[in-house]
Structure formats: C-alpha cells, structure tokens
Amino acid sequence: MSLESPLLEIDPLLDDPKTRIIVCCGSGGVGKTTTAAALGLRAAERGRTAVVLTIDPARRLAQSMGLTELDNTPREVAGIDRSAGGSLHAMMLDMKRTFDEVVVQHSDPARARAILENPFYQSLSAGFAGTQEYMAMEKLGQLQARGSWDLIVVDTPPSRSALDFLDAPKRLGSFLDGRFIKLLTAPAKVGGRAGVKFLNLGMSMMTGTLSKVMGAGLLRDVQTFVAAMDTMFGGFRTRADATYRLLQAPGTAFLVVAAPERDALREAAYFVERLAAEDMPLAGMVLNRVHGSEADRLTAERAVAAAEALEDAVAEAEAGGEDAGSGGSGGADGPGAENPDGAGIVDLPPGKAELEASDAERTGRAGHGGADTPADAQERTELLAAALLRLHAERMQVVARERRTRERFVSVHPEVPMVDVTALPGDVHDLAGLREIGLRLGGGQPAAA
Amino acid sequence: MTGKGGTGKTTVAAALALALAAEGRRVLLCEVEERQGIAQLFETEALPYEERRIASASGGGEVHALAIDAELAMLDYLDMFYKLGRAGRALKKLGAIDFATTVAPGLRDVLLTGKVCEAVRRKDGAGWPVYDAVVLDAPPTGRITRFLNVNDEVAGLAKVGPIHHQAQAVMRVLKSPQTAIHLVTLLEEMPVQETMDGVAELRAAGLPVGAVIVNMVRPVLLGDAELAEVAAAQVGGNGKRRAAVAKALSQAGLGGARRGGVAERLVEPLFAQAHEHAQRVVLEREQRAEIAGLGLPVRELELLGDGVDLGGLYRLADSLRRQAVAVPPPHGPVPEDGPDLAEAAAADAREAAQAGTDEQPPGDG
Numbered sequence: 001m002s003l004e005s006p007l008l009e010i011d012p013l014l015d016d017p018k019t020r021i022i023v024c025c026g027s028g029g030v031g032k033t034t035t036a037a038a039l040g041l042r043a044a045e046r047g048r049t050a051v052v053l054t055i056d057p058a059r060r061l062a063q064s065m066g067l068t069e070l071d072n073t074p075r076e077v078a079g080i081d082r083s084a085g086g087s088l089h090a091m092m093l094d095m096k097r098t099f100d101e102v103v104v105q106h107s108d109p110a111r112a113r114a115i116l117e118n119p120f121y122q123s124l125s126a127g128f129a130g131t132q133e134y135m136a137m138e139k140l141g142q143l144q145a146r147g148s149w150d151l152i153v154v155d156t157p158p159s160r161s162a163l164d165f166l167d168a169p170k171r172l173g174s175f176l177d178g179r180f181i182k183l184l185t186a187p188a189k190v191g192g193r194a195g196v197k198f199l200n201l202g203m204s205m206m207t208g209t210l211s212k213v214m215g216a217g218l219l220r221d222v223q224t225f226v227a228a229m230d231t232m233f234g235g236f237r238t239r240a241d242a243t244y245r246l247l248q249a250p251g252t253a254f255l256v257v258a259a260p261e262r263d264a265l266r267e268a269a270y271f272v273e274r275l276a277a278e279d280m281p282l283a284g285m286v287l288n289r290v291h292g293s294e295a296d297r298l299t300a301e302r303a304v305a306a307a308e309a310l311e312d313a314v315a316e317a318e319a320g321g322e323d324a325g326s327g328g329s330g331g332a333d334g335p336g337a338e339n340p341d342g343a344g345i346v347d348l349p350p351g352k353a354e355l356e357a358s359d360a361e362r363t364g365r366a367g368h369g370g371a372d373t374p375a376d377a378q379e380r381t382e383l384l385a386a387a388l389l390r391l392h393a394e395r396m397q398v399v400a401r402e403r404r405t406r407e408r409f410v411s412v413h414p415e416v417p418m419v420d421v422t423a424l425p426g427d428v429h430d431l432a433g434l435r436e437i438g439l440r441l442g443g444g445q446p447a448a449a
Numbered sequence: 450m451t452g453k454g455g456t457g458k459t460t461v462a463a464a465l466a467l468a469l470a471a472e473g474r475r476v477l478l479c480e481v482e483e484r485q486g487i488a489q490l491f492e493t494e495a496l497p498y499e500e501r502r503i504a505s506a507s508g509g510g511e512v513h514a515l516a517i518d519a520e521l522a523m524l525d526y527l528d529m530f531y532k533l534g535r536a537g538r539a540l541k542k543l544g545a546i547d548f549a550t551t552v553a554p555g556l557r558d559v560l561l562t563g564k565v566c567e568a569v570r571r572k573d574g575a576g577w578p579v580y581d582a583v584v585l586d587a588p589p590t591g592r593i594t595r596f597l598n599v600n601d602e603v604a605g606l607a608k609v610g611p612i613h614h615q616a617q618a619v620m621r622v623l624k625s626p627q628t629a630i631h632l633v634t635l636l637e638e639m640p641v642q643e644t645m646d647g648v649a650e651l652r653a654a655g656l657p658v659g660a661v662i663v664n665m666v667r668p669v670l671l672g673d674a675e676l677a678e679v680a681a682a683q684v685g686g687n688g689k690r691r692a693a694v695a696k697a698l699s700q701a702g703l704g705g706a707r708r709g710g711v712a713e714r715l716v717e718p719l720f721a722q723a724h725e726h727a728q729r730v731v732l733e734r735e736q737r738a739e740i741a742g743l744g745l746p747v748r749e750l751e752l753l754g755d756g757v758d759l760g761g762l763y764r765l766a767d768s769l770r771r772q773a774v775a776v777p778p779p780h781g782p783v784p785e786d787g788p789d790l791a792e793a794a795a796a797d798a799r800e801a802a803q804a805g806t807d808e809q810p811p812g813d814g
Binding site: 027028029030056058059060158261262263264293294295298302305306307309310313378380381382383384385386387388389390391392394395397398401405425426427429 | 453454455456589591637638639640642668670671672674675678679690693694696697698700701702703715717718719720721722723725726728729732754755756
C-alpha cells in the first residue's frame with residue numbers, strides 16, 4: 001500500500017476570488033520560478049487579473065514572458081488567451097532599484113541623494129545577504145497596495161537559509177532596536193565633540209575599538225548612513241510588519257515547490273514546518289518533475305530479463321553465423337521464424353544532425369549493414385526491442401525511487417495536499433510550455449508525447 | 450566549488466575533498482552558508498565552528514571539516530589581531546558583531562574568505578602546511594564572483610585600515626594559481642546558462658577558473674541508430690515496425706503480439722518513453738557543446754540513483770580521482786586526458802597547500 005496525500009486542487013485555488021496572493025517557496029533548482037509563471041498564466045487564462053513577481057528567471061523564460069529589460073515595473077505579457085477576461089503582467093525584481101525607490105519615496109531629495117551616494121548604502125543595496133528578501137517583500141507590498149491586480153503570484157529568492165523572507169521583518173526590527181544603531185547614530189546626530197558626553201566611557205572605548213577595526217573612514221560612512229536612514233527606518237519597519245501580516249492573512253496561499261529527490265523533500269519538510277510555526281497559510285505542495293510510466297504493469301525485473309533474452313538470441317544468431325532459424329532461441333514461448341517477412345523493415349530514418357554528431361560510443365550495438373537481409377532486420381528489431389525494455393526498466397526504477405522518497409515525506413506530513421507535475425523532457429521557455437505545466441498543475445492529463 | 454542551487458555542489462565539494470585526501474594527504478573542507486550540508490553528507494552531527502576530522506581516505510588520508518560562522522569568525526579575527534577577547538564579547542553583546550556580519554555584506558565575505566585563506570596558509574611547528582589542500586563549498590554561481598572578489602567589494606567601503614589589508618591578503622591567495630574555482634552544473638539549460646555567465650564573470654574579475662563538473666549525468670541507454678529512430682518516431686506511426694517490435698517482445702515472453710495482446714499494448718508506451726529519452730539526449734548534447742565551448746577541463750559524475758550516501762560519496766571521489774580534477778596551470782587549461790592525471794592532481798594538491806607563503810598577517814600596519 002502506498003501512502004497517499006490529499007490532492008492539491010490548483011484550479012479552485014486559482015479561481016477563488018478570495019485568493020489574492022500565492023507565494024511559491026522551495027529550495028533552488030526545483031522549478032520554483034517556472035511554477036510561479038505557469039500558475040500566473042493559468043490563472044490569467046482562467047479569468048484572473050494576475051501579476052507574477054519573479055526574482056531571477058532563466059533568460060529564455062523571462063523572454064517568453066516579454067521580460068527583456070529589468071525595469072522593475074510589471075509589463076503586460078502578450079500572447080495569452082484573454083477570452084476568459086483575464087490578463088497577465090510579469091516583472092523581474094531589481095533589488096537595487098527597489099531599494100532606491102524606497103529611499104527616494106521616503107525622504108526629502110537632499111537626504112535621498114546623501115543616502116544613495118553613500119558607499120555603505122551602495123554596497124548594502126547591491127549585495128546584502130537578505131536584501132533580496134526584504135526587497136521582494138517590499139515589492140509585494142507595493143504591488144498589493146497598487147490594487148491593479150486581483151492575484152499576485154510571488155516567486156521567492158533562492159535563499160541561503162530557507163524562508164529568509166519571513167525573517168526579514170523581524171531581523172530588520174531587532175537590528176533597528178539594537179543599541180548598536182543608537183550608539184552609531186548618537187555621535188553623528190549630536191555632532192562631534194558635544195556627543196561624547198552622552199556616551200559613557202565604555203561606549204567611547206567601543207567606538208575607538210570599532211574605528212580601529214573597521215577603519216575610521218568606514219565607521220564615519222556607516223554613521224552618516226545610519227543617521228540619514230534614521231528617519232526612514234520607522235517606515236521600513238511598519239511596512240515590513242504590514243507585509244508579514246499580509247502573508248498571514250486568509251487571502252494568501254503558500255505553495256511549497258519540491259522535486260521527488262531526497263534533498264529537495266527534506267528542504268520542503270522544513271518549509272512546511274516553518275510555515276506552520278509562523279502561522280502562514282500553506283495551501284499545499286507542488287511536486288515537480290515526477291516520472292511515471294504508461295506501461296507500469298511491466299516491472300523493471302521482467303523488462304531486464306526480457307531484454308537479456310532478446311540480446312542473447314541475437315548474440316547466438318550471430319555466433320551461429322549462417323545458421324538458419326535465427327529467431328528460434330528467444331524467449332520462453334518464442335515462436336521462432338513463423339513470419340519470415342514480418343521484419344521487412346524499411347531503412348532507418350536518417351539520424352538527426354545532433355545525433356549524427358555524437359560520440360560514437362555505442363555504435364557497436366546497432367549494426368549498420370549495407371544490404372539488409374531479413375535476418376539482419378530482425379536482429380535490429382530485437383535489439384531495438386531490448387533497448388526499449390532496458391529504458392523501461394530504468395524508468396521503473398526511477399518511478400520506484402521517487403515513490404519511496406515521496407512516501408518518506410508523506411508519512412511525516414500526511415496532511416499536506418500535493419499535486420504531481422510530470423517531468424517534461426526539456427526546459428520550459430515559451431508560453432506553450434508554461435501552459436503545459438499549468439495543465440499538469442491543474443491535474444489534467446499531459447498531452448501525449 | 451560553486452554551482453547553481455540544486456546541482457549538488459556540496460556533494461561534489463565533499464567528493465573532491467575525499468579525492469584529494471587519498472594517499473595520506475590532509476584536506477580541509479569548509480562551508481560558509483550555515484546550512485550544515487557537510488554534516489548531513491557525512492552523516493555526522495552538526496559541525497561546530499571548529500575543525501574536526503570527519504572522514505578518512507586511502508593511505509591514511511584525512512578530511513577535516515569546518516563550518517565557518519561569520520560572527521564567530523569575526524570574534525576570532527578580533528582576538529587574533531587585536532587580543533580583544535573580552536572587548537570582543539562586549540561588542541557582541543551590543544549587537545556590533547551582528548551588525549558587522551549581517552548588515553555589511555563585504556565585511557561578512559572578507560571574514561569568511563579570510564578564515565579559509567588562514568587555513569590555507571597555516572603552518573605546523575616545523576613550517577609545513579597544516580593542510581595539503583583546502584576545499585571550499587562556496588556560495589552559488591550567481592553570487593560567487595561578488596563573494597570571492599572581496600577586495601572590490603570592500604574597496605569602496607574601507608579604503609585604508611585593517612579590513613582593507615585583510616581583503617587584499619585574501620585576494621592575493623584567491624587570485625594566485627594555487628586557487629581553482631570549479632563550477633558544478635547539470636546537463637540542463639538553466640544550470641548551464643548560469644555556468645556560462647559565472648565563468649564570464651569570474652574571468653572578468655581575474656579569478657582563476659578551474660574545471661566544469663557535470664554532475665548527475667544519466668546514462669544514455671540507446672545506441673545512435675536507435676536514438677535516431679525513436680527521435681523521429683511519431684505516435685502511432687509506422688505500424689509495420691511496431692508490429693515487428695511487438696513480435697520481438699512477445700518472443701521474449703512478454704505476452705501476445707496480436708492487436709490488443711499484452712506485448713502489443715506495450716509498444717506504444719515503450720516508444721513514447723524512448724522518444725522522451727531521445728529528446729533529452731539531444732538537449733543534453735546541446736548543453737555539452739555549450740560547456741565544451743568554454744575551453745575548460747570538463748569532468749562528469751554519474752547520477753547516483755538513490756541519492757548520495759556515504760558510500761556514494763566515496764564512489765564519486767574515486768571517479769573524480771580517475772578523471773583528476775586538476776588545478777589548471779596559470780596559462781590555459783590542463784590537457785584533457787593523460788596517463789598520469791591522478792599524479793597531476795596530487796601535485797596540484799601539494800601546490801595548493803603552499804599558497805600565499807609570503808603573506809603577512811593583516812592588521813599590523
């Protein structure tokens with residue numbers, strides 16, 4: 001008996017007008033961005049006015065949505081089916097620009113310029129571990145406040161530690177409340193020597209030490225920066241808290257994206273637990289790149305045994321040379337040469353250019369004779385059948401492995417609804433591909449290969 | 450060792466450390482992202498901020514591991530250069546350490562890379578390097594150049610002073626030929642694209658790029674002729690051919706070949722699976738060609754189906770040793786193949802350990 005989770009029904013979630021924000025989270029490399037884009041597209045084509053906020057999309061995926069430039073504003077995606085009355089916008093997060101916008105919006109021009117030109121700010125806005133998370137949340141708050149969309153789908157940054165974006169408001173808070181900030185701001189605010197008397201001796205020793213460690217120039221930059229930002233900090237914090245509450249609100253749905261691999265599911269389990277601990281509404285899990293087989297009644301073991309039987313038959317026929325009745329020693333019920341013309345195969349189709357250019361590692365397997373005798377053709381058929389069986393055996397092993405990995409997760413989190421998205425052979429980089437993913441997310445059968 | 454998220458860079462870093470530790474060498478494996486990935490791989494408890502032996506290799510070789518924590522590295526640094534034992538702790542209480550390590554990005558990276566370089570340069574009492582090689586499980590490809598190029602990062606912040614000196618000392622080690630930055634990728638479009646971008650950025654920054662390691666390579670199970678056939682096959686196409694395959698399956702004992710028979714019903718799904726496989730192989734060959742265009746040494750590691758356990762890690766290490774992920778010489782890539790690659794790797798390991806012998810401890814000036 002395999003363990004089953006409840007099915008995550010994506011379409012009702014997308015169609016429900018009360019669903020206002022969908023947050024896709026998960027570890028790197030599991031198809032999070034693609035999932036977010038596919039959800040946005042599906043929602044739009046089902047009638048929602050949707051916007052997708054992506055963090056770092058693959059170039060071709062971005063192009064497929066018309067995101068050729070990083071201008072930090074949502075752009076309408078062309079080429080979608082608008083017959084249901086929906087629309088789709090998409091944007092890529094530019095964290096430096098988002099930060100700049102916040103600064104400009106919340107301080108007077110002179111102060112804004114002082115901040116933007118401060119070397120400390122420049123470094124902070126470009127590379128601060130966590131800035132991306134703050135800014136993604138900031139942007140989400142902005143998009144939500146604009147009120148132009150009834151559904152916002154958010155991709156989350158590939159965080160160093162999972163769910164950093166949830167910590168962002170708290171971290172910002174504890175940082176701003178820190179005594180250190182006050183210490184830093186004090187001398188700059190009060191100005192020069194006069195400030196010193198507000199500091200006790202211990203503290204001035206600290207600034208001395210800091211100055212020694214960091215270099216006086218750096219300390220001064222930090223101080224001016226903190227002083228200039230001081231007025232903004234309050235607003236930062238208020239908005240960060242507001243975004244955090246927005247995430248907890250009933251209109252928000254978190255989707256944990258994973259792949260049926262041990263590490264990805266371990267991360268997913270962590271996400272699930274963490275979201276619960278933060279009272280964040282988890283809608284369920286999207287399991288990407290799941291493998292299945294239409295021929296799953298044929299086990300890997302039987303497929304391998306049959307492949308061996310066919311290969312043995314060919315080997316024996318070759319060893320037997322001119323021996324007649326080449327097909328006779330095959331499988332258990334091998335009827336042998338009952339149908340001499342059954343293998344009257346046409347020539348193999350010409351190989352694709354890519355295939356021809358390949359390394360010749362395995363060419364020994366499939367003999368390319370000049371003139372095809374029926375026996376040659378039959379051998380080729382048998383070898384092809386054997387290869388198909390070995391491929392199937394490998395597929396079945398993958399299916400079994402994925403099932404085990406998944407069951408491990410389900411036994412710990414049986415309550416989490418899940419939807420499988422079967423693996424596509426290649427990467428997705430056009431709307432048709434996203435639509436196909438959307439179909440699989442919605443539980444529809446994938447189009448036949 | 451860097452790579453896009455999900456490519457298995459921690460696994461490959463660990464395998465490389467094991468490979469380098471063979472034949473009695475001592476290797477330090479570091480992580481900097483506070484993920485405890487090394488402990489998980491080696492199936493041990495969480496690593497503290499302390500070097501400890503976590504694995505042995507052939508001939509008495511040892512892998513030591515260290516999870517570098519930026520805050521502790523900061524205190525370490527203050528202690529080492531300023532003898533700030535108690536004052537350092539006071540700073541921590543004030544939130545200053547937290548501030549310096551989480552808020553100021555350049556500073557954090559200087560501390561992390563600084564600790565790694567310190568391990569590279571460390572000598573024992575007799576003046577021999579303590580480690581023959583140091584392997585760093587670095588941040589992902591998207592952030593690697595900024596992470597390693599600390600000098601540029603802090604240049605705008607600290608123009609003089611100890612942090613400035615520390616950054617310069619770190620850069621001297623990182624830009625020397627004793628360093629090699631390897632990139633882990635998969636044969637998929639996004640990771641390969643990120644690898645191409647990463648290599649371009651590293652090269653532009655003058656950082657020494659090592660090899661590209663293609664991880665989780667899946668076997669190609671069809672010969673070229675078969676691939677060509679199934680790649681061109683249409684659903685339900687070529688009935689005669691399918692009938693012949695059905696017959697072969699039936700001969701192999703998989704049921705009746707008649708229309709509707711068990712073997713006959715297998716044909717379509719088997720062809721569909723093979724078609725997918727062929728599509729994947731074509732895509733993978735395109736990605737391989739992209740990677741080859743970089744002109745870097747390329748190594749491949751097979752996909753370990755059941756995930757990487759300790760045994761799998763040793764197998765990957767063995768595979769790397771056979772392929773010898775070598776540090777390229779300063780001018781141009783290493784030759785692709787050769788009889789003495791393992792020896793070359795060993796020589797590289799010895800060289801790597803001698804990095805930065807002329808460095809002075811920073812902060813004296």
